Amino acid sequence: SMIAANPDVIITTYGYYTKDAVSEVKARKGWQDVNAVKNGQVFDVHSDLVTRSGPRLIEGVEELAKAVYPNQFDN
Numbered sequence: 001s002m003i004a005a006n007p008d009v010i011i012t013t014y015g016y017y018t019k020d021a022v023s024e025v026k027a028r029k030g031w032q033d034v035n036a037v038k039n040g041q042v043f044d045v046h047s048d049l050v051t052r053s054g055p056r057l058i059e060g061v062e063e064l065a066k067a068v069y070p071n072q073f074d075n
Contacts, residue, residue: 003030009068010036013047043067 002010014021021044026037036042045067049060066073 003034006035008035008039008041010034010042011064011067012042012044013051015044016047 010025012021012025014024018024022042025031025042031037045060045063049056049063051060
C-alpha cells in the first residue's frame with residue numbers, strides 16, 4: 001500500500017478532474033503519517049503533459065522535475 005511504501009514525494013495527475021487534488025490526497029485517512037504528506041511534498045501535475053505520448057512530454061518531465069527539485073529552477 002502507499003502508506004506502507006511511505007514515499008518522500010507524491011505526484012498526482014488528478015487536478016484535471018479534482019478541484020484541489022493536493023488537499024484531497026493529504027486528507028486521505030491514514031495518510032497523515034506518510035513522509036510526503038508530513039513534509040508538504042505532494043504535487044499535482046497536468047495529466048496531459050505526463051500521460052500522453054507526444055512532443056509536450058518534455059514539458060511534463062520539466063514539470064515533474066520542478067515539483068521534486070524546485071531549487072534547481074529558481075532562476
